[in-house]
Amino acid sequence: MRMTQGTFSFLPDLTDEQITKQIQYCLDNGWAVNLEYTDDPHPRNTYWDMWGHPMFDIADAAGVMMELQSCRKAFGDRYIRLSAFDSTHGWESVKISFIVNRPKEEPGYRLRRQEGNGRNMRYTTEPYADAKPEGERYGV
Amino acid sequence: MSYLDQLNKGGKPDGAAAKPAPVAATPEDAAETAAPEPPITTVDLKREYEDAGVRDVLEELDRELIGLKPVKKRIRETAALLLVERARRRLGLAHETPTLHMSFTGNPGTGKTTVALKMANLLHRLGYIRKGHLVSVTRDDLVGQYIGHTAPKTKDILKKAMGGVLFIDEAYYLYRPENERDYGQEAIEILLQVMENQRDDLVVILAGYADRMDKFFESNPGFRSRIAHHIDFPDYSNDELHRIAVGMLERQNYHLTDEAATILASYIEQRRGQPHFANARSIRNALDRARLRQANRLFEQDAGPLDAAALSEIAAEDIAASRVFLQKPGHNAEPVHPETAARETGPRELGEEERHP
Numbered sequence: 001m002r003m004t005q006g007t008f009s010f011l012p013d014l015t016d017e018q019i020t021k022q023i024q025y026c027l028d029n030g031w032a033v034n035l036e037y038t039d040d041p042h043p044r045n046t047y048w049d050m051w052g053h054p055m056f057d058i059a060d061a062a063g064v065m066m067e068l069q070s071c072r073k074a075f076g077d078r079y080i081r082l083s084a085f086d087s088t089h090g091w092e093s094v095k096i097s098f099i100v101n102r103p104k105e106e107p108g109y110r111l112r113r114q115e116g117n118g119r120n121m122r123y124t125t126e127p128y129a130d131a132k133p134e135g136e137r138y139g140v
Numbered sequence: 141m142s143y144l145d146q147l148n149k150g151g152k153p154d155g156a157a158a159k160p161a162p163v164a165a166t167p168e169d170a171a172e173t174a175a176p177e178p179p180i181t182t183v184d185l186k187r188e189y190e191d192a193g194v195r196d197v198l199e200e201l202d203r204e205l206i207g208l209k210p211v212k213k214r215i216r217e218t219a220a221l222l223l224v225e226r227a228r229r230r231l232g233l234a235h236e237t238p239t240l241h242m243s244f245t246g247n248p249g250t251g252k253t254t255v256a257l258k259m260a261n262l263l264h265r266l267g268y269i270r271k272g273h274l275v276s277v278t279r280d281d282l283v284g285q286y287i288g289h290t291a292p293k294t295k296d297i298l299k300k301a302m303g304g305v306l307f308i309d310e311a312y313y314l315y316r317p318e319n320e321r322d323y324g325q326e327a328i329e330i331l332l333q334v335m336e337n338q339r340d341d342l343v344v345i346l347a348g349y350a351d352r353m354d355k356f357f358e359s360n361p362g363f364r365s366r367i368a369h370h371i372d373f374p375d376y377s378n379d380e381l382h383r384i385a386v387g388m389l390e391r392q393n394y395h396l397t398d399e400a401a402t403i404l405a406s407y408i409e410q411r412r413g414q415p416h417f418a419n420a421r422s423i424r425n426a427l428d429r430a431r432l433r434q435a436n437r438l439f440e441q442d443a444g445p446l447d448a449a450a451l452s453e454i455a456a457e458d459i460a461a462s463r464v465f466l467q468k469p470g471h472n473a474e475p476v477h478p479e480t481a482a483r484e485t486g487p488r489e490l491g492e493e494e495r496h497p
Contacts (some may be wrong), residue, residue, distance in 0.1 A: 052292075059271045060303020062341035067299065 001108030003041045006097040023061035026084035032056035033064050035071050039078040039137045041127050077103050077138045087092055103138035183227040193265045194219050201258050207380035214371045222266045239368040240343045241335055246352040246373025249419030260305040271303035278428045279313040282327040283460050290323040295331045302341050311346035312356035330360045376419050382410045399456035411464050433458040
């Protein structure tokens, strides 16, 4: 099951050329571009690891693409997401965030039901990939 | 004489008015090229030259930089090559991105950084680099202090320079043969890799003294083969330096008296013979010191209200007080001008002259 998250999440994965254009847009707006990676695909997982520092003094997207390539080389079997932070006073928040790399196989999520008091049902989802410890989740 | 040379000669409106030329040239051209639009079969080089703004850059170069004839010639040739290459690409002829990495060799103060800035602008206008900014670095910015420090540092700089020009000043310091564990080698390897693989994203310009750069290239054949354009910057002649000085002062709204101009000419002549002579940079420093002396003079004279002319006038004594005139080869520290003897006791300015008694 394909994980969807962030901007463009229901489009097919962006090509490198499209990613470059998005990055250029971010840089032209003066946003700091960040790369993050994780192998815990749960949508509520907000704690992704950062790849290097935020990149805020770069003029051209090729510089960010260079980092993205080296991140893919190291963590090609994980999710990598690119986000851009706008530090303008009053905004100070992430303006765009999308996935730029995903594992080949995404096993999806298990739905768990729990009978509660009376006829109450409690539902929870957990990724199948979560069963293994971090770093071993996607076929290493 | 190259084609571009002729264009420059022909279209130049003579003097300071540079802007109207491109506009004046268009009406006839437009009639010729407007009709066959869909399949491009001909390329009007002259029009390309105007439209890309190459003319503006080259004229600016001619106007702002004094002397440097061979450098200007090389840049014009390079511009012609790039323009033709671009035209070939447009017509679908075989082309490959030309190697644009360059090396600028010459003594200090001969305008390498200034020309690099112009080069970045030129390449940007021709569409060979996307942003046209210049990132100027030295060894310290690229090479780290300990194991594992160099690669991230070098990559950081490369990231910043992407889409523009990376200008490495005194590039030969990157390579230190006397220390085989020097981290410079690591930086060189990363640089070479990016210079080869990302030729579309980045242009690298190496700069430094001619003889040491030659040695550097000898011991790093990788660099030599990846650099297509070697441009040598000659020293300025005395007359050129004098014109540079006058131009610098004019830009700061100062002017020389006739006497001061003569003194300046002999200053330049003497300064050249002394150690640590750095062409235009020495002149700029000398002028800074002259301004300081002028300010002091005005203050000490205390001649009542001063008008703009008095405030912007550099007199002969402001330059004559320089210690350059004291250092006659043969007899040491013999005051040449009567005023300088009096000034000798005053507070000393720090400057490059002072370092060598």
